[in-house]
Each structure stands twice: as C-alpha cells, then as structure tokens.
Amino acid sequence: MAFPDDRPRRLRRSANLRRLVREASLRADHLLLPCFVAEGIRERREVTTMPAVFQETVESLPRLATEAVELGIPGLVLFGVPAHKDAVGSAAWDDQGVVQQALRRLRREFGDRLLLVSDDCLDEYTDHGHCGVLTEAGEVDNDRTLELYQRTAISQAAAGADVIAPSGMMDGQVGAIREALDAAGFSATAIMAYSAKFASCFYGPFRDAALCAPQFGDRRGYQMDPANRREAMRELEMDLLEGADVLMVKPALSYLDVVREARDRFDVPLACFSVSGEYAMLRAAAAAGALDLRAAVLESHLSMRRAGADVIITYFARELSRWLSEEG
Ligand code: PBG
Numbered sequence: 001m002a003f004p005d006d007r008p009r010r011l012r013r014s015a016n017l018r019r020l021v022r023e024a025s026l027r028a029d030h031l032l033l034p035c036f037v038a039e040g041i042r043e044r045r046e047v048t049t050m051p052a053v054f055q056e057t058v059e060s061l062p063r064l065a066t067e068a069v070e071l072g073i074p075g076l077v078l079f080g081v082p083a084h085k086d087a088v089g090s091a092a093w094d095d096q097g098v099v100q101q102a103l104r105r106l107r108r109e110f111g112d113r114l115l116l117v118s119d120d121c122l123d124e125y126t127d128h129g130h131c132g133v134l135t136e137a138g139e140v141d142n143d144r145t146l147e148l149y150q151r152t153a154i155s156q157a158a159a160g161a162d163v164i165a166p167s168g169m170m171d172g173q174v175g176a177i178r179e180a181l182d183a184a185g186f187s188a189t190a191i192m193a194y195s196a197k198f199a200s201c202f203y204g205p206f207r208d209a210a211l212c213a214p215q216f217g218d219r220r221g222y223q224m225d226p227a228n229r230r231e232a233m234r235e236l237e238m239d240l241l242e243g244a245d246v247l248m249v250k251p252a253l254s255y256l257d258v259v260r261e262a263r264d265r266f267d268v269p270l271a272c273f274s275v276s277g278e279y280a281m282l283r284a285a286a287a288a289g290a291l292d293l294r295a296a297v298l299e300s301h302l303s304m305r306r307a308g309a310d311v312i313i314t315y316f317a318r319e320l321s322r323w324l325s326e327e328g
Contacts (some may be wrong), residue, residue: 003271024306026298028072028324032117032271033317035062035076036209039098040083049205049277051283058101062109071321073303075115077165077313079101081210082125086315088133089125093151094095100159106119108162117192118161120152122169127251129207129214131168131222140222142170147274149173157186163246169222192271193244196258197231199223202251202277209276232258232283237325240266246311251275253300256307263308279315292321 011017036053038045045055056064068076080099082091091097103116122145123131132145145168153164164181166173174193181189199220207213225231236247248265249259250273259272282300286293297316304312314320 003183004212010143012064015144016159016188020220025304025323026305026320028261028317028321029074030305030310031317031320032075032077032115032310032313033064033068033073033314034079034273034315035061035064035241036079036081036097038081045086047205047209047264049280050315051278051316053209055209056296058098058105062105065106065110065114065222066320069110069113071318072325073317073321075117075162076106077117077118077119080124085125089122092120092122092125093148093155095155097155103156103161105161115163116161117163117165118156120149120156120164120166122148122152123168123212123214124210128216129212130217131219132170132189138216140170140173145170146176150176151302153177153181153189154184154186157181157184157189161189163190163192163247165194167197167250168220169194169197169219169224172242174239174244178243187242190245192244192246193239193242193248194250194273195236195239195244195247196249196255196262197223198232198250198251198255199252199276200275202224202275205276205280210316215285217222226254229258229261235261236266240268245269246271248273248313251278252304252309252312252314253278259304259307259309269310270308271313272307272309274301274304274312274314274316276315282316294319298323 012022016029017019036055044057044060047053066245078099080096108317123129130140132140135141150168166177174191177191178261248271249255252272252274262270282296285291301312
C-alpha cells in the first residue's frame with residue numbers, strides 16, 4: 001500500500017463506486033412539509049420573505065396536500081394563522097378554528113394517505129405574539145400556559161391530528177400534553193416534541209408567514225440560548241422522560257452538532273426542523289446567482305441526515321422529493 005494512503009481517492013473515481021460507499025441517504029420518506037393555513041383571506045397568498053411558500057386557505061390546502069402525496073412525502077406539519085387573536089390565544093383550542101377545520105378536511109379527503117402533524121403553540125393566536133399567556137408583570141406564565149396547550153392538543157387530536165407537535169418550550173409541556181391526550185381517549189396520538197428549540201434569528205420569515213412576531217421583548221425567556229449544547233441534552237432527555245415519541249432539534253443547519261449528539265445519546269426517532277430563515281437564505285442566494293438551488297438544497301439536507309436526523313421538516317420538501325426522484 002502506498003503512503004500516503006491512496007484508498008480514499010480510489011473509491012471516489014466513478015459514480016457507481018461513490019454510490020456503493022455512500023453513507024448517508026436522503027429520500028422523500030424522511031420529509032415533512034410545513035404549511036400555513038390562514039383564516040380570513042379569500043385566496044392563498046405568497047409569503048413575501050419566503051418565495052413559493054404560501055399562506056393557504058382551508059380550501060386551497062388539499063391541492064398542496066395532493067401534491068405532497070403524489071411526490072411521496074409522508075405528511076404535513078400544520079400552522080394556523082387565525083383571523084382573531086386575543087390575550088390568551090383562544091382560537092388555538094377552538095373546535096371551529098382554522099387548523100381544526102383544515103385537519104378535518106384533510107383527514108376526510110386523504111384518510112391515512114397523509115400524516116397530519118399539528119403545531120401546538122399559542123404565539124400564532126395571541127395578540128402579544130408570545131407562546132403563552134402572560135402574568136400581570138408581562139412574563140409568560142408557564143403553568144397556566146400548559147393548560148391551554150392541553151386543550152389545544154385535545155381539540156387538534158379530535159379534529160384528526162396524528163401527531164401533536166408542541167413548539168412553545170414551556171417546562172413540562174410534553175408530560176402535560178401526554179396526560180391530557182390519554183385522559184381524553186387519544187392515547188394513539190403521538191407527540192413530536194420541539195425539545196431543543198433555540199431562540200434563533202432564523203425564525204424571522206416564519207413570523208411574517210404566521211404573523212406572530214412578539215409585540216414586546218423576545219423569546220429568550222423560554223427558548224434556548226444558542227450557545228448551549230449541554231443544556232440541549234437535558235431538554236431532550238426531559239422530553240423523552242415525559243413521554244415524547246419523537247424528539248426534535250430546531251433550527252437545523254446551525255445546530256447540526258446538537259443533532260449529532262442527540263443521535264448518539266437517544267435511541268428514539270429524531271427530527272430536525274430546517275426553518276424559515278434557512279429556506280429564505282438558500283432562495284435568496286440562488287436568486288442572486290450565488291448558488292445553484294438544487295445542489296445547495298440537496299447538500300444541506302443530506303448534511304442533516306449525516307448529522308443523524310431521521311426526519312427533516314423542510315419547506316423544500318416538494319422540490320427535494322422531485323429532485324430525488326429524478327436522480328433515481
Ligand atoms: C412557534 C414556532 C415558530 C416556528 C415554529 N413554531 C416561531 C418562533 O418560535 O418564533 C418557526 C419555524 C420556522 O422558522 O420555520 N409556534
């Protein structure tokens with residue numbers, strides 16, 4: 001054998017050799033498509049900061065869902081944009097709320113052909129834009145918020161959600177939701193927990209899409225400090241002990257070290273959420289001619305799989321599925 005070792009390059013010489021020794025893989029099977037369903041608009045409306053992503057209506061959503069099914073994407077993650085917001089976010093657990101309507105409609109039209117994951121949080125529903133109810137001092141009240149997450153989870157499960165995804169980062173949210181679902185007869189409804197959700201600037205475009213930017217302050221009092229990897233492991237472990245079926249790290253690209261460590265530590269399915277800002281960055285770079293969109297999206301999502309994510313929630317799910325099927 002020659003020195004330096006000449007084996008690595010020998011195995012990179014042809015496409016079939018590379019294919020043979022490739023470690024990570026990316027398929028439509030791994031993807032979930034996040035979508036926004038808005039109330040009080042007549043036609044679906046493109047999100048300014050997220051080209052090709054729309055606020056859908058209950059009527060327009062089935063078309064997007066059909067496309068997802070045809071492309072082999074297992075499911076959608078639904079976010080509601082209600083017409084009316086109030087201090088406690090009551091539209092979140094309204095059985096006639098926009099997400100509940102969308103869930104019933106999709107369940108009716110698609111049966112088991114499409115997995116329905118429902119975001120359980122209050123920031124899209126509160127007039128102040130925080131993820132929970134406020135104390136008089138203007139802080140988010142953890143325990144009162146848990147009760148509202150419980151009501152929301154039950155209402156979404158009753159409307160047809162397969163999976164509840166609590167994204168508010170309140171302490172004890174997974175345990176509280178599990179208990180409420182079980183007590184209401186929804187023990188088959190799973191929980192995909194936003195366990196290590198960081199206080200990230202990369203959620204900016206989502207807040208335009210869901211009209212949920214905090215009206216004062218920020219979310220650093222409940223979302224994680226981007227500097228903290230050890231704390232992320234504690235958050236993940238607590239959610240697992242509280243009964244989470246799937247753990248999640250969010251955002252994805254800037255947090256792949258956290259994804260890898262979570263993969264090494266926990267033997268449950270792991271998801272990462274490639275967030276709105278990651279989508280906007282790649283779109284903008286491609287529109288500016290700086291990157292080839294397809295190559296950049298394929299590479300960045302493959303890296304999430306290499307880091308150890310089983311599931312990737314991504315706004316590029318449709319494009320990716322199309323490109324992956326073309327590559328064979
Ligand atoms: C909160 C929530 C947010 C996202 C998902 N759930 C916004 C936030 O925490 O400010 C962000 C997702 C994205 O940026 O794509 N309900």
